[in-house]
Amino acid sequence: xxxxxxxxxxxxxxxxxxxxxxxxxxxxxxxxxxxxxxxxxxxxxxxxxxxxxxxxxxxxxxxxxxxxxxx
Numbered sequence: 268x269x270x271x272x273x274x275x276x277x278x279x280x281x282x283x284x285x286x287x288x289x290x291x292x293x294x295x296x297x298x299x300x301x302x303x304x305x306x307x308x309x310x311x312x313x314x315x316x317x318x319x320x321x322x323x324x325x326x327x328x329x330x331x332x333x334x335x336x337x338x
Contacts, residue, residue, distance in 0.1 A: 273329040280323055280337045283316045 271279065290309040293299060323334050 273326045274331070276323050276326055276330045277332045277337055280316075280319055280334070283312060283319060284338060287312050287316060 287309065290305060290312060294302065294305055294309065299305060320334060320338065323330065323337075327334055
């Protein structure tokens with residue numbers, strides 16, 4: 268199991284949120300090759316994001332930033 272300090276949790280949430288936004292924009296590109304791979308990756312990122320949000324709620328107070336402000 269990976270142990271991540273609570274004060275880094277907001278950065279993790281923010282980074283995955285940004286990755287999802289990037290991949291959503293990327294999928295709008297008409298020149299994208301291997302679109303299926305990117306679509307699958309976006310699904311996995313989205314699932315991971317939902318998991319992270321649930322885990323973040325457990326340490327939200329220690330992290331110091333409300334989840335609602337991050338998403």
